[in-house]
Amino acid sequence: MPTLTIDGRQIDSPDGSTVIQAAETLGIFIPRYCYHPGLSIAGNCRICLIEVEKNPKLQIACNTPVADGMVVHTSSVKADEGRRAVLEFLLANHPLDCPVCDQSGECDLQNFYMNFGLYDPRFREQKIKKKKAVAVGPHVMLDQERCILCSRCVRFTDEISKTGEFGIFNRGDRAEVGLYPGQQLDNPYSGNVVDICPVGALTDRDFRFKARVWYLSSAPTVCNGCAQGCNVDVHYVLDRPHLNDGARILRVKPRYNADVNQWWMCDEGRYGFGWIDKGRLTKVRRQGAGATWEQAVAGITEELTKVGERDPERGTCLRLGVIASPQLTNEELFLIREIFQRALGARVTASVPMPAGNSDNFLIRADKNPNTHGAALIGLTDATAPDAAAIVAETLEGQLDALWVFGYDLTKLVADEDLQRLSRSLRLFVFSGTNDNPTAGCSHWALPTAAYLEKEGTFVNAHGRVQRIGRAFPPLSDSREDWRVLLEIAGRLNLGFAWRSPEEIFQALARSVTPFAGLTYERIGLHGASLMTDASVAEVAVT
Amino acid sequence: MNLTALEPQALEIIKRYDEPRAAMLPLLWLVQTNVGHIPSEAECWVGGLLGVALSHVREVVSFYSMFRTREAGRHELRVCTSLPCMLRGAGDVLAQIEERLHIRPRETTPDGELTLTEVECLCACEIAPAGQLDEQFVGPLDRTTIDAIESDAVAPYTGSARIDEAHPFVSTDGPVISTRFRNTGGTWWDAYIADGGYVAARKALSSMTSSQIVDEVSKANLRGLGGAGFPTGRKWSFIPKASLKPRYLVVNADEGEPGTFKDRYILERDPHALLEGMIIAAYAIGSHKAYVYIRGEYFRPAERFARAVAEAYERGWLGKNIQGRGFDLDVVIHRGAGAYICGEETALLTSIEGGKGFPKLKPPFPAISGLFQCPTIVNNVETLACVPFILREGADRFAALGTPKQGGTRLFSLCGRVNRPGLYEAPVGITLRELIDRHAQGVRRGHTLKAVIPGGISAKVLTAEEIDVAMDFDSLQAAGTMAGSGGVIVMDDSASMIEALQSAAKFFAHESCGQCSPCREGTGWIHRIMRRIARGEGRLHDLDDLLAIARAMEGKTICVFADAAAWPVQSYITKFRAEFEEHITTRRGAETTHVDEARACPP
Ligand SMILES: Cc1cc2nc3c(=O)[nH]c(=O)nc-3n(C[C@H](O)[C@H](O)[C@H](O)COP(=O)(O)O)c2cc1C
Ligand code: SF4
């Protein structure tokens, strides 16, 4: 491994790595526009100039391979001067329309100008006019005048989405980025180009003019759109409801995770957050009328205590069915198993029919549930478990007396009249979920629960990686986290659980479900952790 | 338009290349030749055949000046307004043509006969002011030629009238490269053999090892004549010996440096000399495939070279098992399409690979990873044409012709305001004064020499007092300029340095590939300031701004084009500052011709 010196500090950097990477390891940030770690090297913006001793010319850090004994200065007078010159060129034809630019506040032209520029502008010629505010696809807006031709977007559509929409046409200062006339930027990953565009040339149509980025708060979580579990940051505003018609979430951005999604995410996940602020269940309802959580918990528990008892009229035992969901967290699924399956002997499943969605061999998975894998490990989808259709059929046949549905809309399985009939024949019919649907309407108790962003917990993605979903902001209105509701009911049922939080539930889960062995919230951290493989499970068993 | 009819030809072309995508330029040419322009169906068709996204086909079409996406006239007249032609009145000529045809550049006569295009250097500066009517160079453009063009092109084409070819001065006395230039129609097989042709190649293939050839070429002190002057033998030795990848020899026949027109004469009059040099070079570096990149505007040179290639295949000097020596070599002729930057060796490679002519990042260097990521040697036409002489006559003889560090003679292109523009072979150590005064017969009577650009437009200008300098690479470098391509542009006292710099700035703004920000923005910026100054709207501090911009562009880019664009600014302003200041303070410029075009900078 070559050893080099950057700004007086020594570092060993692997063969084939570049100065920009080595510097980053040392915590030295070299400005960059065209360089992006997820894309090939273009070396065209020239902002990353550094001085390498014994080399009379400034070099670009992004394409300078590390070499043993190399001595690099990232902010010598010469390097600083070089960078300032490059920045002045980049801004020469730039429209400087920051007041009306969404990128303002997270723009690398602004940032680097403040950090590395600050020259007296000399450009007094007429600026080149190009096209502004062109919708190039369903999600992305292009402003050619703001573009600095770094070619990141072109490399993205060539190398990552492999759809090849972007090109840079013409040459010299007539060069402009764009699409072939008549084509659309409509690939399933199009939103990523907005993230990687270092300036305000590519902006998000969905986010357009909604808020200044400095009003946004950010929280790390995991996308719940499919079984890939791309790591994301949600950007939201709680204290300025006027900005976005009261909706809290303004946008979702991918968060780097080397093992899951690198820098990327799909458009469906990125733009599919509307349900979190719209059409939510906000109040507890009993038979359609308002009720309180206390009434609900008391009423439901009262019915649940009867489960397993003999019904004096019919002469059979009262039986409970539970349709859980692979949208729930491991912690919640574990509580469902402990309370309903183990303590109350209920028929429990988390296998709900879901038509396979679109998929590809990059990020998008056909399984649109974030936690199918977790539900399986906890034993709610295995061969011994019934599936949702079986439970509904059993209910309609009168074999079940109480039913709890988590989020799922039964009209996907049965006709409306059957749902009505089912509702009439059941002694207890609970629906808990985030959004309103016909099943909620027919239930005896409709419980508003928290969306995944509003609660702590973990999902297991399709590759067996456990990831925390974090908690961006509190549950909307009267809604409550499923785990909290379940814990309360467990308390009322005197099941003797000592857990008070998802983290404590997870510890119990890790003790009980082997593949989770040894994991803690801390170990899962921000980037998730792999479940025990079969081999490591065997190892644990031996020791 | 029937593209399917072109498909068999297209598939034939694709087969020649190591990667389908590399057939991009030839397929676009195929379309344009047959359809007249490149409509979007054709872009789809080409993209489909090559597996290239439509956006990238369009990138290529829009990058090269010669491709057009809209219908044009049955004929195209390209008029050069680069510095060498400007110095000989191109501005007035263009104005005359516009007036006669009632069209502006990029427009077509109402009858659809002729499209007028203003272009940068056609490398026909010996017949400046030069133009090109379809495939034929025409010049000097004066009243008679313009008349001829009008009757030849604008009147419905009858296939009879021809514009006479000019006969500028061209050396024919050698000793190295020009000996067969007296064959104005080309030196073909028999004549070439009769004059000692292929003796050197036979010697190389039958009795020399690769390293012996490299040694011989090194001993001859042959330096790259494309402009950089890198020792040729040393360059060849950089090819990794152990690599199992194919190796390529690439010939740079993209001659584009304003003021230079030497490679064209080799291709047209002595193509076998180049071919023989290529065979020797390919053998020395272990290459079995050579690409010859000929600039798009060089139609007849390409035809003539192709004829030589065909002769060599027939005679067993190309193809499999050459002359029974067990060495194979195939040659592919690749045509450019109007982009000066493709002369830069790595841009040339990207262009062969089917892309826009973007210079590549270095490292890696072409000798390690060049064409199709394989070891590649790029050499200029003239460089390779010197090689047969070296092997036949001996390295010592070649070395003795030159200076201690640069052997041989070279072809000097003399143009601008001299009495006898033309192509002169002379020992590399000749002085600039001798070239101008003795060979090109000095400047016009009644005028005095003012300034000379000794090595193509990218070289720094020398004043009349600085011309007692030898023309080899090292001497000119010591004099603060460069030998470059050997294109000598001469200015007498009637030339305006403001117009000269404006013209140079226009050239660089038009030809920057546009990938590096300092070059893309800097060239456009300089050009806009120069245009303003020329119009009489200059301010004194513009001069310092120009110098600062030029300085800021230097040494920061992927290729040295940006430096080359900066040098004229620096040298013209530094050496002729008083003239610039006077122009600005007296607000001269109202008289500037309309060749302060709008093309390089859209309004
Ligand atoms: C902007 C630019 C333009 C160039 N144009 C040409 C050209 O037209 N012909 C040429 O042979 N070399 C040209 N060169 C030089 C080539 O990059 C390269 O050095 C040369 O082809 C190598 O061949 P040689 O060693 O035989 O000279 C150019 C270089 C630059 C930077
Ligand atoms: S649009 Fe953005 S990402 Fe694309 S080339 Fe321009 S600045 Fe770069």
Ligand code: SF4
């Ligand atoms: S210096 Fe200019 S011509 Fe050379 S690669 Fe950069 S932009 Fe292109």
Ligand code: FES
């Ligand atoms: S980041 Fe290195 S050249 Fe752009």
